[in-house]
Amino acid sequence: MRRCVCPGSFDPVTYGHLDVVERASGLYDEVVVAVLFNVSKKGLFDVDERMEILRDVTEHLGNVRIQSFEGLLVDFASQNDIPVVIRGLRAVTDFDYELSMAQMNHRLTGLETFFVATNPEYSYLSSSLVKEVASHGGDVSGLVPKVVLERLRERFGSESSAGA
Ligand code: PNS
Numbered sequence: 001m002r003r004c005v006c007p008g009s010f011d012p013v014t015y016g017h018l019d020v021v022e023r024a025s026g027l028y029d030e031v032v033v034a035v036l037f038n039v040s041k042k043g044l045f046d047v048d049e050r051m052e053i054l055r056d057v058t059e060h061l062g063n064v065r066i067q068s069f070e071g072l073l074v075d076f077a078s079q080n081d082i083p084v085v086i087r088g089l090r091a092v093t094d095f096d097y098e099l100s101m102a103q104m105n106h107r108l109t110g111l112e113t114f115f116v117a118t119n120p121e122y123s124y125l126s127s128s129l130v131k132e133v134a135s136h137g138g139d140v141s142g143l144v145p146k147v148v149l150e151r152l153r154e155r156f157g158s159e160s161s162a163g164a
Helices: 015-027 047-057 073-079 092-109 127-135 146-156
Strands: 003-008 030-036 064-069 084-089 112-117
Touching (some): 084 092, 092 112
16 A cells, blocks of 8 residues: 655644645555644644544545654654655745755655645745734635634634634
C-alpha cells in the first residue's frame, strides 16, 4: 500500500491544508493526517478538537486517516510504515524551513519529503493569520471550512469570522 503523511499543527485546518490533503489523497492509497501534540505550545483548539474537525472536513475522502503524534515525525512515520511526507509550499518564505526539515528527516531515517505547490488562491493563508483576523472580528469565510468558522465564532464571539 502506498501511504503518505501530511503532518502539521492544524490549529485550525484551513482550505490551504485541505487542498494539500485532497491532492495527496488522489496520489496515494492512504493519507495519514498527523496532528502534532506539543505539550509546550497550547493552541487555540486542543488536539482532540483539531482531529474532530479534520475528520469532519475529510469525510468525503475515503482514504484519509486522522491521527495525533508526539515527538519526532520520523518516529511516527516509521511506526506507521510511512515512507513519504507531503508538505505544501506556499512561497519562497516557506522554503528554508521546509528544506531543512526535509533534509533533517531524511538524514535521521531516510524519510522522504515531497512538496506540493500550494494553490495560489491560498498562498498567503496560514492558521495564525486566520486566528488573528477572526479574533478581531474580521471575515475569514472562504478561507476555512464552515465547521471551523463556527468554532471560531464560539471562541471569539458572534462578530468574529463573519460571512457565511
Ligand atoms: O503546521 P506546522 O506547524 O507547520 O507543522 C510543523 C510540523 C508538525 C510538521 C513539524 O514541526 C514537525 O514535524 N514536528 C515534529 C517534531 C519533529 O520531528 N521535529 C524535527 C523536524 S526536522
